[in-house]
């Protein structure tokens with residue numbers, strides 16, 4: 001079960017069992033919902049942006065260990081960051097999630113190296129790329145975050 | 155194992171079962187989503203392509219006539235499998251079960267329903283038997299009513315008379331693809347007819363696993379797909395009593411479905427052809443014919459007996475290994491349910507369960523199974539569904555139990 005252990009790293013299981021920043025924020029926080037219609041994963045993201053900083057973020061909803069731990073890891077990673085930094089993290093994370101497909105497409109161009117250090121704990125989700133169906137689970141909260149930032153014009 | 159089926163012999167007809175997944179023998183427990191085709195089906199289709207292929211209802215040359223004859227013979231063969239000798243006039247080929255329901259709603263529904271009418275569905279329907287009616291409702295404005303599902307996973311028929319009052323159609327699944335509940339079709343047909351309504355049945359899960367008798371049960375319409383019936387993808391069936399088809403307007407327009415076309419209009423063809431615009435799925439019709447012949451050769455009663463015995467074994471094995479840790483969402487073991495086991499294990503999400511099961515070669519389906527209202531009714535987000543077919547045996551159940559034990563260890 002080598003691959004499985006790569007998918008379900010200890011950090012992921014920890015964030016799944018004890019999710020960080022769980023709950024919802026009252027207005028004026030912005031509320032965004034994300035769905036993964038294939039498997040029924042649901043994310044409710046509460047987002048408070050003040051002075052171009054992600055002042056607070058909370059996660060509600062339910063879903064598989066990958067979608068929930070990814071959301072938890074994301075909330076911990078972006079909380080307190082500037083909007084620009086948060087967006088950059090989204091881009092780096094999504095780059096990590098797409099590397100598998102890029103290498104499968106016998107890409108002639110070398111994919112840009114990913115700054116795994118910038119991802120910190122998030123790098124634990126790297127194993128997901130070996131399970132293409134689960135990539136959608138891992139990126140759900142990140143896409144929801146992007147949607148929320150876009151809606152706020154941040 | 156005392157079984158009416160020689161599973162070992164049957165398995166030889168399914169080359170896909172020889173595959174290995176992650177170094178393990180594949181354990182295919184997802185026939186509810188799509189069953190595997192036996193070589194009898196795939197080789198009938200290949201033979202057709204290699205020796206007979208021609209468009210139907212058009213050419214006069216020998217192979218074209220042969221293709222037409224075989225395409226039309228498929229209607230008769232399928233009809234016989236459904237318990238009627240009138241297949242030639244009553245079996246319409248569609249793309250799948252979903253298209254059959256769309257045909258029914260857009261043709262029969264649009265011609266017969268007004269804003270004063272009602273259609274009765276149930277809370278346990280697949281989206282295929284909900285959304286087409288909702289789409290039509292948006293245009294026409296009739297009332298949609300739903301028979302509720304009780305805590306015992308059965309249709310709650312207590313209020314049925316009131317629900318059927320003034321209704322023109324009761325459309326109900328023969329067997330739930332989530333719960334495995336088998337509904338009493340004959341009784342429901344009698345109740346619908348007693349109230350002046352017709353009855354349409356979603357046979358997607360029942361036709362491959364239970365005896366079907368459209369005449370004995372006195373049904374009006376039946377929809378199902380070939381790909382859950384050990385047949386090919388790309389073809390489904392709308393069976394309808396000939397008198398209903400005769401009164402239904404055409405569905406899609408184009409070649410094949412007309413008697414005449416002038417610049418100022420068209421006259422639709424008679425019979426089943428009115429509902430089959432364009433070149434139909436010819437090889438697939440030959441495939442579904444081979445599939446029903448294959449099942450008839452085994453005997454659908456024997457299939458049912460086998461799957462019921464396997465379900466009993468699975469109930470016992472899961473109970474023995476996990477007790478309350480594993481829940482089967484559906485009726486308890488017995489004649490009122492089919493071989494569909496919607497599982498949850500503690501708080502472990504169905505996706506994670508299915509992922510761990512894949513590691514030991516077990517194919518199950520995680521998710522809401524296209525029955526969101528039903529899932530909501532039971533407060534479920536997703537289940538991992540194991541479903542049985544003619545090629546499954548006790549060993550398969552044992553590997554399922556092994557995989558679930560892995561999941562319990564990993565997430566527990």
Ligand SMILES: Cc1ncc(COP(=O)(O)O)c(C=O)c1O
Nearest residue numbers: 250251252280282331358359379
């Ligand atoms: C009960 C039921 N109805 C309808 C369908 C739809 O079948 P198809 O996707 O082949 O149109 C399914 C299959 O998922 C089903 O299980």
